[in-house]
Amino acid sequence: xxxxxxxxxxxxxxxxxxxxxxxxxxxxxxxxxxxxxxxxxxxxxxxxxxxxxxxxxxxxxxxxxxxxxxxxxxxxxxxxxxxxxxxxxxxxxxxxxxxxxxxxxxxxxxxxxxxxxxxxxxxxxxxxxxxxxxxxxxxxxxxxxxxxxxxxxxxxxxxxxxxxxxxxxxxxxxxxxxxxxxxxxxxxxxxxxxxxxxxxxxxxxxxxxxxxxxxxxxxxxxxxxxxxxxxxxxxxxxxxxxxxxxxxxxxxxxxxxxxxxxxxxxxxxxxxxxxxxxxxxxxxxxxxxxxxxxxxxxxxxxxxxxxxxxxxxxxxxxxxxxxxxxxxxxxxxxxxxxxxxxxxxxxxxxxxxxxxxxxxxxxxxxxxxxxxxxxxxxxxxxxxxxxxxxxxxxxxxxxxxxxxxxxxxxxxxxxxxxxxxxxxxxxxxxxxxxxxxxxxxx
Ligand SMILES: Nc1nc2c(c(=O)[nH]1)N[C@H]1C(S)=C(S)[C@@H](COP(=O)(O)O)O[C@H]1N2
Ligand SMILES: [Mo]
Numbered sequence: 038x039x040x041x042x043x044x045x046x047x048x049x050x051x052x053x054x055x056x057x058x059x060x061x062x063x064x065x066x067x068x069x070x071x072x073x074x075x076x077x078x079x080x081x082x083x084x085x086x087x088x089x090x091x092x093x094x095x096x097x098x099x100x101x102x103x104x105x106x107x108x109x110x111x112x113x114x115x116x117x118x119x120x121x122x123x124x125x126x127x128x129x130x131x132x133x134x135x136x137x138x139x140x141x142x143x144x145x146x147x148x149x150x151x152x153x154x155x156x157x158x159x160x161x162x163x164x165x166x167x168x169x170x171x172x173x174x175x176x177x178x179x180x181x182x183x184x185x186x187x188x189x190x191x192x193x194x195x196x197x198x199x200x201x202x203x204x205x206x207x208x209x210x211x212x213x214x215x216x217x218x219x220x221x222x223x224x225x226x227x228x229x230x231x232x233x234x235x236x237x238x239x240x241x242x243x244x245x246x247x248x249x250x251x252x253x254x255x256x257x258x259x260x261x262x263x264x265x266x267x268x269x270x271x272x273x274x275x276x277x278x279x280x281x282x283x284x285x286x287x288x289x290x291x292x293x294x295x296x297x298x299x300x301x302x303x304x305x306x307x308x309x310x311x312x313x314x315x316x317x318x319x320x321x322x323x324x325x326x327x328x329x330x331x332x333x334x335x336x337x338x339x340x341x342x343x344x345x346x347x348x349x350x351x352x353x354x355x356x357x358x359x360x361x362x363x364x365x366x367x368x369x370x371x372x373x374x375x376x377x378x379x380x381x382x383x384x385x386x387x388x389x390x391x392x393x394x395x396x397x398x399x400x401x402x403x404x405x406x407x408x409x410x411x412x413x414x415x416x417x418x419x420x421x422x423x424x425x426x427x428x429x430x431x432x433x434x435x436x437x438x439x440x441x442x443x444x445x446x447x448x449x450x451x452x453x454x455x456x457x458x459x460x461x462x463x464x465x466x467x468x469x470x471x472x473x474x475x476x477x478x479x
Contacts, residue, residue: 124148125145125148125158126145126158127142127143127144127145127158127159127160127161127229128142128143128145128225128226129141129142129143130143130214130221130226132219133214133226137166138163138164138165138166139163139164139165139166140161140163141160141161141162141208141210141230142160142161143160143225143226143229143230144158144159144160144225144229144230144231144232145158145225145229146224146225146228146231146357146359146362146378147223147224147225147359147360147362147364147365149359150415151405151415152203152233152378152405152412152413152414152415153203153233153234153235153289154232154233154234155289156234156288156289156291156294156297157294158232159232159234159288159294159296159297160208160229160230160231160232161296161297162208162230162310162311163264163266163296164264164266164268165264165265165266166264166265167264167295167296167315168263168264168295168316169295169299170263170295170299170300170316172191172292172299172300173190173191175190175191175263175300175301175316175318176188176189176190176318177189177194177244177284177301177317177319177320178318178319178320179244179245179248179319179320179321179322180319180320180321180322181255181258181259181320181321181322181323182250182251182254182255182322182323182324183245183248183249183250183251183255183322184249184250184251185247185248185249186248187244187247187248189244191286191300191301194239194286194301195286197239197243197244198239198243199237199238199239199287200237200238200239200240200283201235201236201237201287202235202236202283202304202306203233203234203235203236203409203412204233204234204236204304204306204307204411204412205231205232205233205352205380205411205412205413206231206232206233206234206304206310206313207230207231207309207310207352207355207380207382208230208231208309208310208311209309209310209311209336209350209352209457209458210230210336210456210457211228211229211230211231211459212227212228212230212355212459212461212463213455213456213457213459214226214227215227215444215459215461215463215477216453216454216455216456216459218477220474220475220476220477221363221475222363222364222474222475223362223363223364223475224357224358224359224362224363224364224463224465225364227357227363227463227475228357228359228378228463230310231378231380231413233380233413234288234289235287235288235289235290236283236285236287236288236304237283237285237286237287237288237290238283238284238285238286238287238301238304239283239284240280240281240282240283240284241258241277241282241283241284241303241320242277242278242280242282244284244320245258245277245320245322250322251322252274252278254324255274255322255323255324256273256274256323256324256325257271257272257273257274257322257323257324257325257326257327258271258272258273258274258277258320258321258322258323259271259272259319259320259321259323259327259329260272260303260312260314260317260319260320261314261318261319261320261321262298262314262315262316262317262318263316263317263318264315264316267330268311268314268315268331269314269327269329269330269331270311270312270314270329270331270332271326271327271328271332271348272303272305272308272312273326274322276305276308281305281306281307281411282303282304282305282306283303283304284301284303284304284317284320285301285302285303285304286300286301297315298313298314298315298316298317299316301316301317301318302314302315302316302317303317306382306410306411307351307352307381307382307383307384307411308350308351308352308382309336309350309351309352309382309457309458311331311335311336312350326348332347332348333347336349336350336457337349337457338451338455338456338457338458339452339454339455339456340451340452341451341452341454349457349458351382351383352380352381352382352458352460353381353382353383353439353441353458353460354379354380354381354382354383354386354433354434354435354439354440354441354460355379355380355381355433355441355460356377356378356379356380356386356389356416356431356432356433356441356462356463357377357378357431357463358375358376358377358391358429358430358431358463358465359376359377359378360373360374360375360376360377361373361375361429361465361467361473362377362465362473363465363473363474363475364473365473366470366471366472366473367422367467367471367473368471369471370421370422370423370424371421371422372419372420372421372422373421373422374417374418374419374420375391375393375402375417375418375419375420375429376415376416376417376418377389377415377416377417377431378413378414378415378416379404379416379431379433380411380412380413380414380433381411381433381435381436381437381439382411383411383435383436383437383439384410384411384435384436384437385408385409385410385414385435385436386404386408386414386416386433386434386435386436387434387435387436387438388401388404388433388434389401389402389404389414389416389431389432389433389434390402390431390432390434391416391418391420391429391430391431391432392428392429392430392431392432393420393427393428393429394427394428395428395430395464395478396428396430396443396462396464396478399432400418402416402417402418402431403416403417403418404416405417416431422467424469425469426466426467426468426469427466427467428464428465428466428476428478429464429465429467430462430463430464430465431462431463432462441460441461441462442460442461442462443461443462443478444461444462444464444477444478444479445479446461447459447460447461463475464476464477464478
């Protein structure tokens with residue numbers, strides 16, 4: 038099993054990301070003076086370097102792509118990434134996979150930019166394998182506390198007014214191995230049961246209203262998938278009434294991928310992935326929680342007093358530094374842009390702090406816009422590595438004021454025997470040779 042190679046060579050390609058706002062403010066002549074003259078000098082001073090051009094054959098000898106005829110138009114077929122990007126892949130975690138159908142493939146967070154997960158890199162979690170279902174045969178039934186039980190075809194659903202929204206989806210078991218003190222090596226395996234897409238679909242409330250739902254008596258919805266896992270989850274009406282819950286067929290501008298529920302899945306913003314029922318075939322409106330197998334046996338949190346915490350579906354505020362992160366290697370001392378992702382199942386990310394000394398001191402990171410509710414937010418912070426061992430961490434705060442806990446704070450409340458809902462601060466140790474490792478600070 039080879040873990041992802043370092044991706045840090047990319048840093049040299051994006052100098053506009055290197056602007057240090059603190060240096061800007063302190064620069065002689067203020068902001069403008071800094072931009073005019075001092076910017077390049079400041080970067081050199083922080084250790085950011087460009088290669089010397091002298092004798093570089095990549096400049097002196099014209100490559101074939103500058104002199105020859107290029108490839109013909111890719112008239113047919115679906116576009117693919119460059120062959121040089123072949124190591125950017127979803128991967129199964131060594132030691133975690135039991136059976137191929139009840140498994141997980143993790144998204145390569147360390148190799149991604151911005152906030153959107155390309156559909157081919159979206160994590161997968163199946164309880165009984167995936168299917169490529171014929172959409173002409175797929176049906177969605179609405180029943181329970183409704184005046185007119187209804188059955189929709191895909192064509193009928195796609196005639197209705199749709200919305201498109203960016204949201205993250207995170208499996209409740211993401212970062213679960215850290216509960217067991219297993220410091221898995223890369224952020225792909227610690228945090229890669231996380232993805233973010235633009236989803237397109239019909240608000241579930243629209244369908245319920247069409248079916249004449251009894252909105253007084255109807256307090257909970259049961260959502261059921263068409264695969265053999267009998268995946269059924271209870272969704273409270275409060276989430277549905279807000280219009281946020283979608284019956285979605287679109288993902289990043291095209292139909293859902295088969296692995297992600299084609300042709301129809303539930304989108305439940307802010308709530309753990311298991312409630313995002315794939316291959317959605319039935320919605321039942323009821324007056325109490327259904328207590329299905331995946332709500333009673335799985336996705337419950339074993340608390341220190343031996344009881345289980347149930348219906349703990351909201352993915353609390355969390356963040357992770359994706360560069361530098363475990364498995365990467367810093368090439369040299371000097372300038373780096375620390376970057377990562379932050380999110381909250383309760384709303385928007387308000388602030389992200391970054392520490393490069395194991396949590397003693399914190400600096401506020403830049404948030405890249407747009408900052409959307411229940412969506413990934415990209416943060417970054419300028420940093421000069423002095424070659425000493427360093428522990429890098431990030432701490433997110435959401436617009437409810439909730440602060441992402443340390444590992445010790447989380448364990449104080451939740452004990453140590455959980456599997457799910459680990460949103461603790463992640464620590465990456467940079468060793469003197471530049472190798473980055475997962476460390477669990479107490
Ligand atoms: N029908 C069905 N829906 C399902 C599942 C499943 O196995 N079958 N897995 C759930 C779990 S546990 C998660 S985390 C998400 C994963 O969605 P993804 O595979 O699109 O990443 O789907 C959920 N919906
Ligand atoms: Mo999950």
